[in-house]
Amino acid sequence: MTQLFHKSFNTLSKASIVLGGLVAGLTVTTVLFANRTPYISLVDVSREQPVPFSHKHHVGGLGIDCRYCHTSVETSAQASLPSTKTCMTCHSSIWTNAAMLEPVRQSYMNDRSLEWLKVHDLPDFAYFNHSIHIKKGVGCQTCHGQVDQMPLMMRKNTLNMEWCLSCHREPEKFLRPREEVFNMNWKPSHEKPQAQLGAELVESYQVQKLTNCATCHR
Amino acid sequence: MRAIFLILGLSLVGVLASCRQDMHDQPKYKPQSGSSFFADGRSNRPVLAGTVARGRLQDDALLVTGKENGEFSKVFPFPVDAAVLERGRSRYGIFCAPCHDASGAGNGMIVQRGMKQPLSFHIDRLRDSPPGYFFDVMTNGFGVMYDYSDRIEIEDRWAITAYIRVLQKAQNAKFADVPADKKETLLQPPK
Structure with a gap:
């Protein structure tokens, strides 16, 4: 052989x-x-949407609060996208002939949803909840970036698990007072730097360092 | 040699196959996701007539409609305390100030950009209007103003009403109305 x-x-x-x-x-x-x-x-990549909505104009320019459109962000898991009725609250009076807004008018008149592409799309096995993060003092800007300066929406963070954990392990580095959560330009003061403020907030908001798998994966 | 290429090739197939996103994009509906099943393309379903969500039974007519015996209510459906006013201030800032502005005069940013100017809250007719009237406008809309019943919770609409009362009082106050212990600070020159 x-x-x-x-x-x-x-x-x-x-x-x-x-x-x-x-x-x-x-x-x-x-x-x-x-x-x-x-x-x-998809960090720094904008996606083509039915309407080129500008947060820079609406938030930065006009000063509209995040919650005017994202109404459920304080009480539920989803921030939620507004219905076109919310758009039409102003745009039935302003820019009524703008071609750019035609899909919005069509959506409102025919009761058809605009097919928006989710920019901050987590994998389906990660269960994120907006309301608890807001209650614990995580600013919108901490995760979503300077939205008030974005003509088109884009991710400013990877949304990788590693990125989530960077805050879950050391929340004191990122927390801010609850009343400043929706402030796009908040910065810690010189008198009380982030290290000191963060430690105090962790204490007073009873922030736990949740790094157990089951916190997000259920 | 062929065996090696076969093994390498198979392992490459294995690596590529692991790039499937089935777990990332599971065949389930998340809020506001699209649907190929329902004709309107939405996974969010409209509420069927006659259904009541848990905790949403609206059996308190005054609370829900702002009216009593067909007339706008002159009273609030629940006691107004500092917490209610604070809540009203925050909701007013989010939903009303864009047009009505922070003082209630009606010169908000959206008005400056072309929206029809709303009435000032500080005219006699609105100062004399009962709370139920303001609640009704928020709930059903008025003129070019859309209704906000789908965006502002019922209790919050009453809280905003209470805060409008605060604005009306503040903008129409006289020096004599200032509490004695606060008069001193008012008289000091601005820093």
């Missing part, structure tokens, strides 16, 4: 130990790296 494996396989098998490790390592590194690129994480 002839040898099943040729003699050269002695060298190959040894080399494969090293090469296999290298290939595996390279694959993992590539995946982890790719996950952090805007191509996958």
